Amino acid sequence: MKKSGLNQKLTMAGILVALLSQQVHAGEDMKVLLELLLEKGVITREEYDNKLKKVAELEEIKEFNQAQDIRKSSENLAKRAEQERKFKTQIYGQASAGYYSASNMTSSNLDASGMSDQPKGNNRIGLKISQELDADVTAMMTVESNFSTRTGAVGRDSAGYGQANSGGTSNVGASLFDREANFRLSSKQYGTVIIGRGPNLQNDLSGAFDSRQNWNFGGLKSIGRYAGFHSASGINRADKLIRYISPVLNGFNADVGVSFGGVADNDEKGTNYYLGGRYKNGNFEMGYNHAEVRLGSASAPTSQTNVNNRVDFIAAKYSINQLTVNTGYVITRNPTTTQNFDITKTAGAVDANTVFAGAVYRFTSALSWNGAYYHVQDRSPQSASNKNNDVRMFATGLTWSPYKEWDFFVDYVRAIREGDATGAFTIYDKWKPDTGSSSTTGFSESQKNQSGISLGAQYKF
Numbered sequence: 337m338k339k340s341g342l343n344q345k346l347t348m349a350g351i352l353v354a355l356l357s358q359q360v361h362a363g364e365d366m367k368v369l370l371e372l373l374l375e376k377g378v379i380t381r382e383e384y385d386n387k388l389k390k391v392a393e394l395e396e397i398k399e400f401n402q403a404q405d406i407r408k409s410s411e412n413l414a415k416r417a418e419q420e421r422k423f424k425t426q427i428y429g430q431a432s433a434g435y436y437s438a439s440n441m442t443s444s445n446l447d448a449s450g451m452s453d454q455p456k457g458n459n460r461i462g463l464k465i466s467q468e469l470d471a472d473v474t475a476m477m478t479v480e481s482n483f484s485t486r487t488g489a490v491g492r493d494s495a496g497y498g499q500a501n502s503g504g505t506s507n508v509g510a511s512l513f514d515r516e517a518n519f520r521l522s523s524k525q526y527g528t529v530i531i532g533r534g535p536n537l538q539n540d541l542s543g544a545f546d547s548r549q550n551w552n553f554g555g556l557k558s559i560g561r562y563a564g565f566h567s568a569s570g571i572n573r574a575d576k577l578i579r580y581i582s583p584v585l586n587g588f589n590a591d592v593g594v595s596f597g598g599v600a601d602n603d604e605k606g607t608n609y610y611l612g613g614r615y616k617n618g619n620f621e622m623g624y625n626h627a628e629v630r631l632g633s634a635s636a637p638t639s640q641t642n643v644n645n646r647v648d649f650i651a652a653k654y655s656i657n658q659l660t661v662n663t664g665y666v667i668t669r670n671p672t673t674t675q676n677f678d679i680t681k682t683a684g685a686v687d688a689n690t691v692f693a694g695a696v697y698r699f700t701s702a703l704s705w706n707g708a709y710y711h712v713q714d715r716s717p718q719s720a721s722n723k724n725n726d727v728r729m730f731a732t733g734l735t736w737s738p739y740k741e742w743d744f745f746v747d748y749v750r751a752i753r754e755g756d757a758t759g760a761f762t763i764y765d766k767w768k769p770d771t772g773s774s775s776t777t778g779f780s781e782s783q784k785n786q787s788g789i790s791l792g793a794q795y796k797f
Contacts, residue, residue: 424467425463425465425466426466427462427463428462428464429459429461429462430457430458430795430796432457432459432485432743433451434451434452434455434745434793435449435451436448436449436450436553436764437788437789438786439785439786439788440785441780441786443760443781452553452790453485453486454552455551455553456549456551456552456553456743456794457551457552458515459482460481460482460515461480462478462480462481462515463478463479465477473523474522475522476522477518478516478517478519478520479513480513480516481513482494490512491511494514513533515534515573516534516535517534518577523583524583525583527580527581527589528581529578529579529580530578530579530580530593531579532577533575534577535573536572536574536579536593536595537579537610538566538571538610538625538649539573541612541623541651542556542560542566542572544614545651546662546664546694547660547661547662547694547695547696547708548706548733549706551733552764553747553749553764553765553790554733554763554764554790556708558761558765559692559710559729561762562712562759562762563686563690565690570629570637570645571627571631574593575595576596577594578595579592587617588613588615591610591612591614591625592610593609594607594610597632597638597640604630605630605640606637606640608630609629610626611625612624612626619655619656620653622650623649623650623652624649625649626649627645627649628646629643629644629645630643631644631645642671643672644671644672645668646667647666647668649664649665649666650665650666652664658697659695659696659697659698660695660697661694661695662693663694664690664691664692666689666692677714677758677759687716688712689712690710690712691710691713692708693709694707694709695707695708702736702737703735703737704737705732705735706732707732707733708730709728710727710729711726712725712726713726714759724756724757725754725758725759725761726757727752727753728752730749731748731749731763732749733746733747741796742794743793744792745793746789747789747790748788748789749763749787750763751785751786751787753784757783759783761781761782762786763786764780764788
C-alpha cells in the first residue's frame with residue numbers, strides 16, 4: 337500500500353511538472369488542481385504555496401509578453417499607416433478614340449473620315465508622387481504626357497498629329513512630358529505654389545466653364561485656338577511657370593502666375609503674366625483671367641519683347657437640379673499691331689471678341705445631353721487681304737457613362753464662315769491623316785463652312 341501511495345504521489349507530481357513545463361497556465365484551473373493534490377496529500381502546504389506562486393509569476397510573464405507583442409504590433413501598424421499617409425504615388429490618365437466624318441477638313445476643302453485621336457479630351461498619362469510634410473502641408477511632383485491612340489506617338493501634340501514634335505528650325509524640341517513637369521506645395525491655410533511646366537488659370541477656366549468640357553471636337557478649345565486664348569504655348573500652358581493659388585475665403589480664391597522667358601541681357605523677353613480668380617456660392621460659380629503674354633516664334637519662343645497677346649476671359653455657370661447652364665465672354669487683343677488676323681493662331685496677332693453659351697442636362701446619373709453656341713467676332717481692320725473671319729459654331733452631343741471610368745459619346749458640330757474669310761478654322765482641335773504629306777499643319781483647317789459627326793469612347797483611370 338505504501339508503495340502504491342508513493343507511486344500515486346510520483347504520478348501526480350509528474351503530471352504537475354509536465355503541465356508546468358508546457359506552460360499550461362490557466363490560473364483558476366491550475367489552482368483547483370493544486371488544491372486537489374494538497375487534499376490528497378500528494379504535496380505539502382509549503383509545496384502548494386510555492387507552486388501557486390510560480391503559477392502566478394508565469395501567468396504575469398505571459399500577460400506581459402502578450403502586451404508587449406500587441407504594443408509592438410500596434411506600433412508597426414501605426415508606423416506603416418503614417419508612412420502610407422505621408423507618401424503616396426498615383427498613376428493616372430485618360431484615353432479617347434473613335435470615328436469621325438467631316439466636311440471641308442483640309443486646306444483644299446476636302447471631306448475626311450476615319451479613326452480619330454482624342455475626340456473628347458486630350459489623351460494623357462501621368463504620375464503624381466506626394467508626401468505629407470505635416471498636417472497642413474503636402475509636397476507633390478507631377479509629370480504628364482500626351483500620347484496617340486492611333487500611332488502610339490508620345491509627347492507634344494502627338495495625339496493631334498500622330499507623331500512627336502521633331503524639333504528643328506520650325507519647332508521647339510520634342511517634349512516627352514509636354515503637359516506637365518512640375519512640383520507644388522499645398523496648404524489649406526496658405527494656398528498652393530506650383531513651379532515648373534504646367535497649366536495656368538486660363539486652362540482651368542476653359543474647361544470648367546464650357547458645357548462641352550473643353551472637348552477637342554466642337555468645343556471651346558478649338559474656338560480658343562482660333563481666337564487666340566487657348567493652346568499656344570504661353571497662353572494656357574507655360575514653361576518656367578510660378579503659379580500661386582490662394583486659399584478659398586468666402587467662396588473666392590485668387591490665382592496669379594508668371595512664366596519666365598528671359599534671354600541674355602533681357603529677362604523680360606518672352607515673360608508672361610496671369611491674374612484672376614474663381615468664386616463659388618452654392619449653385620453659382622464664375623471665373624476671370626487676365627493674361628499679358630509675349631509670344632515668340634516656334635523656333636525662338638522667348639524672342640518677343642512686347643506683349644502681343646492680351647486676354648480677358650470671364651465666364652459663369654449655374655446649376656439647378658439636373659440642368660447646368662453657362663455663358664462667357666472673351667476679349668483677345670494684339671497690342672503690337674491691328675493690321676492682320678493671324679490665321680496661324682500661335683503668334684498672338686489676333687483681335688477678336690468671343691461669346692459662348694451652353695447647357696448640360698442629366699437625364700440620369702449615366703446619361704447626359706450637352707449643347708453649346710460659340711461666336712468669334714473678328715475685330716481687326718478689314719482690308720483686301722484681311723476679310724471677315726467671323727466663326728459661328730453650334731455643337732451638341734449625348735454622353736452615356738455606364739461606369740465612372742467610361743464615357744461613350746456621339747457629337748454633331750457645324751461651323752459657319754463668311755464667304756470671303758481668309759482665316760483658317762477647324763471644328764476638330766488638330767487632325768493629320770495617316771498618309772500623305774509630312775507637314776503637320778493645315779489638315780483640319782479651312783476657310784469654308786465645316787460640319788461633322790464624331791462617336792467614340794473615353795476611358796479614365
